[in-house]
Amino acid sequence: MDDILIIGAGVTGCFIARELSRYVTKVVVLDKENDVGNYSSMANSAIVHSGYDPEPGSLKAKLNVQGNAMYDQVCKDLDVTFQRIGSLTVAVFDEQLPVLQDLAKRAALNGVEVKLLTSGEVKAMEPNVVDTVKGALYAPSCGVIDPFELCVHLMENAMDNGTKLYLNEEVVEIRSFGELYEVRTKKNTYYAKYVINASGVQADFISQTVAPKTFSIAPRKGEYYVLDYTQTPLVNHVVFPLPTALGKGILVTPTYGGNYLVGPSSAIIDDKTDLSTDVMTLNEVKKSAAQLIKNIPFNKVIRAFAGLRATPSTHDFIIVEAAPNFINVAGIESPGLASSPAIAKKVVEEFIGKKIKLIPNPNFVPTVRPYHRFKQTSEAEWQKLIAKDKRYARMVCRCETVSEGEIRDLLNRNCPPHSIKGVKKRVRAGFGRCQGGFCAPNVLAILADHYHIKVTEVPYDEPGTNILKQPTKEVGE
Numbered sequence: 057m058d059d060i061l062i063i064g065a066g067v068t069g070c071f072i073a074r075e076l077s078r079y080v081t082k083v084v085v086l087d088k089e090n091d092v093g094n095y096s097s098m099a100n101s102a103i104v105h106s107g108y109d110p111e112p113g114s115l116k117a118k119l120n121v122q123g124n125a126m127y128d129q130v131c132k133d134l135d136v137t138f139q140r141i142g143s144l145t146v147a148v149f150d151e152q153l154p155v156l157q158d159l160a161k162r163a164a165l166n167g168v169e170v171k172l173l174t175s176g177e178v179k180a181m182e183p184n185v186v187d188t189v190k191g192a193l194y195a196p197s198c199g200v201i202d203p204f205e206l207c208v209h210l211m212e213n214a215m216d217n218g219t220k221l222y223l224n225e226e227v228v229e230i231r232s233f234g235e236l237y238e239v240r241t242k243k244n245t246y247y248a249k250y251v252i253n254a255s256g257v258q259a260d261f262i263s264q265t266v267a268p269k270t271f272s273i274a275p276r277k278g279e280y281y282v283l284d285y286t287q288t289p290l291v292n293h294v295v296f297p298l299p300t301a302l303g304k305g306i307l308v309t310p311t312y313g314g315n316y317l318v319g320p321s322s323a324i325i326d327d328k329t330d331l332s333t334d335v336m337t338l339n340e341v342k343k344s345a346a347q348l349i350k351n352i353p354f355n356k357v358i359r360a361f362a363g364l365r366a367t368p369s370t371h372d373f374i375i376v377e378a379a380p381n382f383i384n385v386a387g388i389e390s391p392g393l394a395s396s397p398a399i400a401k402k403v404v405e406e407f408i409g410k411k412i413k414l415i416p417n418p419n420f421v422p423t424v425r426p427y428h429r430f431k432q433t434s435e436a437e438w439q440k441l442i443a444k445d446k447r448y449a450r451m452v453c454r455c456e457t458v459s460e461g462e463i464r465d466l467l468n469r470n471c472p473p474h475s476i477k478g479v480k481k482r483v484r485a486g487f488g489r490c491q492g493g494f495c496a497p498n499v500l501a502i503l504a505d506h507y508h509i510k511v512t513e514v515p516y517d518e519p520g521t522n523i524l525k526q527p528t529k530e531v532g533e
């Protein structure tokens with residue numbers, strides 16, 4: 057039996073698991089997917105928002121600002137790519153200028169440093185902004201991050217410190233027996249004294265298995281374009297339009313990896329599993345983005361994708377004990393990524409800490425073993441690595457320059473990939489303009505070798521998505 061069971065290994069569940077691993081507790085995390093961070097946490101704008109925008113006094117406002125401030129240390133400890141590039145919220149009509157001033161007042165109430173800029177200042181910072189720009193609100197603390205890398209490194213560190221993770225485990229029923237919860241998945245049964253529900257868009261369903269219905273979660277879809285690298289920067293900051301009732305609007309931003317994101321749209325849908333994209337919505341994304349930034353090179357689109365926001369009926373994050381020892385961490389829509397370190401601290405200190413004495417884990421190590429990334433390493437250091445392990449000299453992915461050594465290293469850590477997509481999301485092999493055409497067979501062969509399985513048994517993504525029906529002459533068996 058475990059002390060605490062967390063349902064969901066998105067960024068919320070991963071941060072809570074890592075925070076709990078600072079203490080002497082037995083923690084288990086279950087997720088229905090074949091990898092951590094596989095749902096909303098990997099399909100978003102990847103922005104650590106500054107926090108000027110949420111309603112002052114709301115949980116969103118407080119936890120966003122606290123969470124943003126925690127990111128430098130978290131990313132240093134966990135070797136996660138994070139850049140505070142700042143954001144510009146841009147007015148393109150004169151009548152929008154008072155809205156910028158209101159946002160500046162809101163920022164002051166939320167405790168966020170911002171500056172109002174003239175059109176000339178905006179043009180100097182963003183040469184591609186539309187000529188009609190009237191001014192902007194600059195928030196220097198806004199950053200961009202690799203949210204998937206964040207989830208993996210959080211879980212790796214939590215597991216290094218004793219957390220257990222079980223993937224492909226979909227929770228279908230929870231029953232309470234006095235002081236104990238029985239949590240049934242499609243395959244197994246787990247027992248724990250405390251349950252933390254961090255299951256994203258499914259959090260209303262999971263909550264209702266043990267607690268009265270007090271909220272619902274609507275999936276709100278956002279569709280994006282991803283653009284390839286450009287010769288000269290398209291934008292240097294996160295560029296937002298003015299926010300509306302539908303959210304922060306369609307933005308243009310550099311990503312942590314040097315690509316550009318354009319999106320997201322915003323539409324409530326019925327199906328909590330629908331991650332499709334459609335041309336009409338994406339055309340609207342193009343049109344809206346063109347009102348902010350000139351000459352966006354849509355001929356450089358690498359792909360489109362969609363994510364689902366877990367929009368709560370309460371309009372704020374829901375962090376409550378919904379039944380005895382059953383804690384909902386629900387409705388974590390944007391700015392959930394930015395807020396998640398502070399959400400985890402709140403859950404552990406204000407909820408779990410009131411139930412059990414939190415004894416510091418004497419063996420807690422806050423850092424992960426450093427990662428070696430070809431793109432960020434000097435020639436001399438890389439040669440030293442090759443001298444130790446020749447596989448760092450074998451380039452598996454040419455577009456993103458990823459070596460076999462980097463992939464082998466992933467496989468020898470806690471929270472390793474089990475699929476071609478798992479490797480892609482960790483080291484970007486397959487992310488470039490050939491989209492895996494060159495590297496996928498190599499990655500497939502490495503996975504087969506590592507897990508001692510046939511090449512025909514390696515999945516592209518979730519179980520059953522194998523791409524080879526029979527061995528080919530290139531990779532053999």
Ligand SMILES: Cc1cc2nc3c(=O)[nH]c(=O)nc-3n(C[C@H](O)[C@H](O)[C@H](O)COP(=O)(O)OP(=O)(O)OC[C@H]3O[C@@H](n4cnc5c(N)ncnc54)[C@H](O)[C@@H]3O)c2cc1C
Nearest residue numbers: 064066067068088097100101103227256278391392393394
């Ligand atoms: C389009 C879009 C743009 C966004 N942009 C930003 C942004 O720029 N900045 C920001 O701060 N936030 C942003 N967000 C919000 C952010 O992505 C979320 O707040 C965050 O990812 C929520 O994480 P989570 O762990 O709560 O949910 P999820 O990542 O969805 O994780 C929930 C997990 O629970 C698992 N699960 C569900 N049901 C079960 C079950 N029955 N059994 C077992 N496991 C289950 C799922 O598989 C999933 O892994 C955006 C969201 C979207 C969709």
